[in-house]
Amino acid sequence: MPLIEWTAELSVGIDSIDEQHKKLVNMINALNDAMLTNSSHELLGKIFTGLAAYTQKHFTYEEDMFAEYGYADSVEHKRQHSELIAQVVELKERFIENPQGTMSADLMLFLKRWLTNHIMRTDKEYAEFLISKGVK
Numbered sequence: 001m002p003l004i005e006w007t008a009e010l011s012v013g014i015d016s017i018d019e020q021h022k023k024l025v026n027m028i029n030a031l032n033d034a035m036l037t038n039s040s041h042e043l044l045g046k047i048f049t050g051l052a053a054y055t056q057k058h059f060t061y062e063e064d065m066f067a068e069y070g071y072a073d074s075v076e077h078k079r080q081h082s083e084l085i086a087q088v089v090e091l092k093e094r095f096i097e098n099p100q101g102t103m104s105a106d107l108m109l110f111l112k113r114w115l116t117n118h119i120m121r122t123d124k125e126y127a128e129f130l131i132s133k134g135v136k
């Protein structure tokens, strides 16, 4: 069973955003699978680096939409993005710098909550606004 199961609960109702969130879910699941199958430190580091990079790309995509549609709560949302990206980059760096480092179930649980809480609490707020502006 994947660490994060994609359910309707995670959908924000906008196709392009759901696709990107699914990709992030898949990346975290891939990291978890790699951990469970005792993959090399190098492979885990690669997946982790990809997750951090794609997260940055996704956040930029959302923030561009806020600017395009004049989303009023963008400042707070962007502040959360900065915090989230700082957390994942720090964890990724710490893992890569330590060749003995292993991925732990706790770290995976952290990443699961890190992503799903943001989608369900914060992304859904802007999605409602964008949908009211006709975004699908």
Ligand SMILES: [Fe+2]
Residues within 6 Å of the ligand: 021, 058, 062, 119, 123
């Ligand atoms: Fe998002």
Ligand SMILES: [Fe+2]
Residues within 6 Å of the ligand: 059, 062, 077, 081, 118, 122, 123
């Ligand atoms: Fe977001």
